[in-house]
Amino acid sequence: MSDDFFDCNRDASPERPLRHISSLGMFNLLRFLPTKPVSDTFLDAFLFAVWPLSPLVHRPTLRADYDRFWDWCRNSDRALPPEKVRDDPTFLCLLFAILYSGACAAPPASWTCGGLQSLRKETTIAHLKSACTTSMSLCQHLEHPTLNTLVSTLLTATFLDRHVEPIRNMVSISTTIRIAQSMGLHREGTWSSSLSPVDREIRRRAWWCIIGLDVQSSICTGLPPCCAPEALDIVSMISDTRDEDISDLSGHFSPDLVPGPSQQSIAVILAIARAETARVQSKIASRLQTGRHLAQTEFTELVTLAEQLQQKIDKLIARVPSQGISEQGFIPSRLAKASPITHPALYKDDGTHPTVFAAWTRIMLILLKLEVAILLQKPFLPAPDSADPESCRAWTSVAHLCVSYLRMFLQLYQTPAFSPYVWFCYRYHGPLQCVFLILVYLHRFPESENIVLARYCIEEIIGHTVSYYQIPRDSPGESRADNPECDEGSSEARIPLAIQVLVDLKSRVDAQMKSDNRIIDKLDENKCWLFPYTLELGSGSTEKDTVNESIFPLPNSSSSSSTVHNYRNQDAPSTATAPQTPSGTRPGPTSNVFAAEDDSGLDQDVLASLTDFESWSSLLARPK
Structure with missing residues (x-):
């Protein structure tokens, strides 16, 4: 089952919330929401500290949804929640994940000035962590995953699982992979024509982020990657474009088209490099961990893959503006x-x-x-x-x-x-x-x-x-x-x-x-x-x-x-x-x-x- 399946087989009436989601519990979670100024600070921290390394949300859409949500909060006594929240309450999971990861990644100096200096850092982060994990539980993420809950899992994994042993972390990553596969992220042909350009691009970014986590887990544990090598060429590479320009992408967008400096995103350049590297690393690890002797042709193929990757990364490096070295x-x-x-x-x-x-x-x-x-x-x-x-x-x-x-x-x-x-x-x-x-x-x-x-x-x-x-x-x-x-x-x-x-x-x-x-x-x-x-x-x-x-x-x-x-x-x-x-x-x-x-x-x-x-x-x- 996938989130698309549930989208097509549910009563989407705003007066009837999804049966598997505890609406009362989700509403009560809003008590853990920081004030608007504090939330703004955490969102800003997320955008400059977390998003550049994990661009798993569409920034213009996030900003618009965030502003509409707070407009409703100011008038909640006489207005319905925003349509996006009514249609998919897991937006609250994503909101808490963004605020939690932003609070965790915020530099220490951020807590000594502005609206955060009156807050106790440990208590604030603990409350956001509790709200984040509780919201995922109330939405039954494992049984009814959505793109919001999957992205929430990817954004918070680093901060939630700090003391987890490598094997337990591997189990967590393998679960995330299975969830993504149940949503069809590994088969782009099943959803590429039915979704908006923004949704397609975020799915690609999420999938390649998961492949990267799979490779890191394989390096750490010495076990083969969970994703088979043949599955790595089915999903398209991340589009080389800024978030602001994704909606303008046509279905015939050429991956060889290099944007100019004013149209390129450094975060996307890094994401592409990491995705290309993860694809090659996964193929290398899978081939070398089969337990059988490597044939000369297979060995030559791996070396060629590595050399081609070096050349791709060199081209990306040349596009990153620099001062000094x-x-x-x-x-x-x-x-x-x-x-x-x-x-x-x-x-x-x-x-x-x-x-x-x-x-x-x-x-x-x-x-x-x-x-x-x-x-x-x-x-x-x-x-x-x-x-x-x-x-x-x-x-x-x-x-x-x-x-x-x-x-x-x-x-x-x-x-x-x-x-x-x-x-x-x-x-x-x-x-x-x-x-x-x-x-x-x-x-x-x-x-x-x-x-x-x-x-x-x-x-x-x-x-x-x-x-x-x-x-x-x-x-x-x-x-x-x-x-x-x-x-x-x-x-x-x-x-x-x-x-x-x-x-x-x-x-x-x-x-x-x-x-x-x-x-x-x-x-x-x-x-x-x-x-x-x-x-x-x-x-x-x-x-x-x-x-x-x-x-x-x-x-x-x-x-x-x-x-x-x-x-x-x-x-x-x-x-x-x-x-x-x-x-x-x-x-x-x-x-x-x-x-x-x-x-x-x-x-x-x-x-x-x-x-x-x-x-x-x-x-x-x-x-x-």
Whole structure:
């Protein structure tokens, strides 16, 4: 059954509400609705902090529906609810989801000025969360899904499921996929001609968002994606146009038509890149996780897909207006230090001028290119063996890509202007995959020298991730966990097992390096510099250690071969605006091993790594 089925088989009279919806319960939920000024603030926060990364609602329609709803609220004693609310009460689910996600993503400064300063943040967010989940229950979302309830689920998933383990999150995503399939989102031909251009486009955006979540879950759990590869070419790609122009799209809109700067949306450019990347990643993961040996023709096809994606993303990057080179750390001060309160114009979806979100987007597009290269190479990595030249070559290549990825990803955390978008980082599994691969490299190639940058990136990513999960449960809106009063004992249990494994593995790496007298950098003179959580270095293996040595055995210090990778100390490129670090931390080191001499060659490095990968990993594929 789908929402279209229920739309065609119900009594749509405004005097007769849908039987499966508790009208009285939905009406009572309006008591949780904040005042109009507060709701306006949360809506604005949603539009500049959440919508650019999840453009799952049509902004002009949302604004119009929102204004009509509040007009009715002012005259509710003598007027019927708006037609859209009468026809589909699940609009209230979407409204609460937007206000809740906007409140969660609002920067801390938003709560210290204007209409929010008199509110208690934790209480306000808790009330909105309760209203959001209750409205979904009253509408029986699982049994009677609508596009409003599906979008509400996608918008709030990141904020509602923060402490969920990866497997439980996978179950939640698989349920969402089945709901979307029950609504027919995976078969565009069944609805493309009967819906308005706006409804068609929002369905496409929702479907490709779900595919992206499916891929992230697959990367996190190591399980195959839920959506079959053959289903990825049925639904059209997201239209490359602004929300304001969607209604003008004809049924014969050409996907190859590139809009000019004044007609393009940076948020849509990012959404297209993420959707294209998710499609390729899903095909790669599905093909490599079949359990059978890969034929040469299949392998060549995957490499070709990756190379074609690189070219598509390059074209999208060229369209994003830039000042400086944000993907290399060169962010102009006026952008790096901006905030939505002081510089709201820099957070608009503007395709004609450099903005804060444009800088974020350029970084994300490069990260997508690196993710695909890493995902494709990872399954073909041989057993890490410092005595085997091919193993050294393969692992060094992947380690280089992973460190490049983490260096760039850390800019998303550390640039003050990006604070409205940081919520997106905490459920993104690409960095954790890179951390694990680098830790494997450091374990198995222990005599590699000058690994300061790699260790710095690992410490920062683990620190940010652990601090996020250590936020007390009664503070759902906090974006950081810098509260010294946080109970370490109670918060540690909320850290997912996969994260704790990385923490323990990192501790083992440090212990081994310390025992070999190879930790001499200043980073270790003050062990609290990069750790907002308590982590004893050099603790070694204990009974409580979550790392299973049978899965990840520690090499003996004497087992290393004389074949060693020596790297030259190189100066990390300076930035026009020094990267900002969280309070209580210090800037990263100036010497590194994995950074290229010139970061402008990053694109060439990605393509070169694919070419190099094709040469050595093709030996593992069978000719067909």
